Amino acid sequence: MTTGHRVGELAEATGLTVRTLHYYEQIGLLTPSGRSPAGHRIYDAADEERLYRVGLLRRLGMDLAEVRRALDDPAWDPTTALEAHLAALDARLDATARLRSKVAGALAAGGTDLVAVLDELTTLEPPAQQRILLLVYADVGAAQAWLVKRFGLLPGDLVRDGDGRAVHGEVHAGDGVIWLHPEQDAYRLASPGTVGATTASVAVLVDDVDAHHRRSVDAGVDVCQEPVDQDYGYRVYSAYDLEGHLWSFLRAVD
Known part of the structure; x- marks a missing residue:
């Protein structure tokens, strides 16, 4: 006999939505330990304990990427x-x-x-609360999948319209979120692949530049600059994504 809670039961018990629990599973934050004979997700006591810890860390103000590191990375401080x-x-x-x-x-x-x-x-509080980088892609769904698989970014929401076209996507890089937006003629938003030129560049801090570079090379990424120590104190390598945005991955040189 399968023991534990189904996703709807866990959502009701915790006050979260089923969609939130599915999203936690999608980003690898909370994976149900089993399935019922009918294929329904089953969360056991260990899963519930992990979800409780997720809630505690979220109340500390951590984003989901940091929560995942806190729970899974032994080196997290x-x-x-x-x-x-x-x-x-x-x-x-x-x-x-x-x-x-x-x-x-x-x-x-x-x-x-x-x-x-x-x-x-x-005037006591600045109007700006958070910076969100937006990159334009011809195919938002393919871009999100590529960035997650090749660069190791964490997936966020992927929203599709009634025709199944991805109209909004998100990826998480460390403590920041990047929005993926489809091309839109009305606002002159175009992918680098469409205009034939790099229109945006993103810099992401990583723990190990050389290891990240090896991962990208193994994944067939178009690396345009090998890892190098720059005069401004960072070790950096750069690469293009599937539609031509320029990404740099870097770490401060000790």
């Missing part, structure tokens, strides 16, 4: 991660304290123009 999270919390507390001071001052002033107060408050 919790001290470094916690120090970074503490710094982010301190910055947030400082911004909150400044915001409180402004609000208290506005109340004490009495009769201050509300628009002027709100305008001043908005």
Whole structure:
């Protein structure tokens, strides 16, 4: 007899959606330990414990790529991660304290123009919250699969329209996300393969430049620059992806 929870049961018990659990499986974060005779996913106690740890790490502010490293990489350093999270919390507390001071001052002033107060408050926090790089591809689905297989990036969402065409894709590189966007004439968005020129370049920090380079060579990637130590303090190699975007993989030289 198969024991454990089916995906719907686990979703209901944890408050997550079935789609989220399927996505965790897709990116290798949580793989069900078994299947029922009918082929349904079955999550055992160890899977549930791992999911609990995923939730804890997410509440620390980690993205999914970092969570996966925390759970699977023996070299992952919790001290470094916690120090970074503490710094982010301190910055947030400082911004909150400044915001409180402004609000208290506005109340004490009495009769201050509300628009002027709100305008001043908005300057406490920068409007930009996160940078998201966008690359344009003629075939978003093929691009995502290629980047995951050849460069070892983590897959994110892949959204298709009613005709099955991929209209949005994502890959994760370290703590950053890269959006994959289809060509669109209205906004003059075109793939390098269409225009015949490199239109964007991406730099990704990796643990071992030479090992990553060997992986790319073995996968048949078009490497245009072999690993080399640059004067600006990084060891770098560069390669083109399937549609001609230029990627550089680098690490600071000790």
